Amino acid sequence: MTVRVAAVDCGTNSIRLLVADIDPATGALTDLDRRMRIVRLGQGVDRTGRLAPEALERTFAACREYAEVIARHGVPPERVRFVATSASRDAENRDEFTAGVLSILGVRPQVISGAQEAEYSFTGATRELTGSGGPQPPYLVVDIGGGSTEFVLGEREVTAARSVDIGCVRLTERHLVSGGVVADPPTPQQVAEVTADIDAALDQAAAAVPLDRARTLVGLAGSVTSISAIAQDLPGYDPAAIHHSRVGIEQVREITARLLAATHAERAAIPSLHEGRVDVIASGALILLRIMERTGAKEVVVSEHDILDGIGFAAAG
Structure with a gap:
């Protein structure tokens, strides 16, 4: 029932x-x-x-x-x-x-706390992966949000988790905004400042979560799904095409460089990119890239199912 x-x-x-x-x-x-x-x-x-x-x-x-x-x-x-x-x-x-x-x-x-957020994200992202014969555990689930990023390691259940205060909105507002206007495009110095914040947060995450122990990197939330859409050159945002797609690190590196070098108008012209993500997607892409470089992941499995699905499972009791 x-x-x-x-x-x-x-x-x-x-x-x-x-x-x-x-x-x-x-x-x-x-x-x-x-x-x-x-x-x-x-x-x-x-x-x-x-x-x-x-x-x-x-x-x-x-x-x-x-x-x-x-x-x-x-x-x-x-x-x-x-x-x-x-x-x-x-x-x-x-x-x-x-x-x-x-x-x-x-x-x-x-x-909810960062730990609760991590558990919901992990459940939502991996429930249909477990035992599917596809991506193999242990999974490292990374949920790149606007204000924070969650790192969750586990197989059927969470074994380690950490939430750190880096997100596409937070880093954009902290480093890429001057006089209320987002840098168009950001300077090398601004990019270096964002990167330094990301790397410091990765050090914090690594103190609690063995980031290199996973066999599969699973990426969640709008920054990651948008990068998948860009990688596939989709004419519009298509959840079915994005869900469980895989994006290699070289593609992520190329897309990140492209977004960091683009003007607002050039990012806005990307047909699959939601208008609300135009100003923050470059920071989100850089977070994903640095995670992949730090963990040694060759690709990211992109999931449309995430914390929202985990909340739904919790509501079902």
Whole structure:
């Protein structure tokens, strides 16, 4: 017997919804609705420590849309799970965020720790890989978000995890913005500063997670899926083509160099790139590249199933 659930993943850059039927016995998950909105909730959080009013309103507008979808599919309230990650963990005024979500969706956001985020990401990304005869464990799952990146190692279960404060939005705002304008393109010095932050964070991750022990690198979230779309030269964003695609390190290196050298207009002209990722994709690509170089991974297996699916499994009980 299937259970109907609704899962919301509210991150630093985007807010996503999954409505699905899940068979708790087999773990089979059937999508009914899966959507994403770029709301940039983490706008300015790294600098101010607070969620900006305009960022909150963008997020609440998406929540109102999602509330209608959840009601239309008849999801019972006890099967709705709302998880908030890096930006809301960092913000002084997170209570304002919590109250707004509660009033719209009738569910209190679960502001999870980095360790919980890692577990959800791992479950969502690897559940259908395990025993499939395809990519082999141990898996190193890397979830490159807007404000943080999670590193999770495991086979059927998590054996080590660490969340570090590098993400495509955080690094872009920290190093690639001057006078409110994103560098177009960034200077070599700015790129060096981003790289130094990434490498320092990788040192932190490696202290908790043996990064070189995995047989398969699995990449999650918008930066990684966008790189897969660019590598395939897709005419538009196509989840079916992206899910479980593989991108070699040389392709990632070439795409990263291309994005770092591109102007805003040149990045915006990439047909598969969501407009909300145009300003931050170069930082996201550089994070992935440095991870691959550090771990020795020759390729990354790209997954469209991630923390959102893990939240859905948790909501099913």
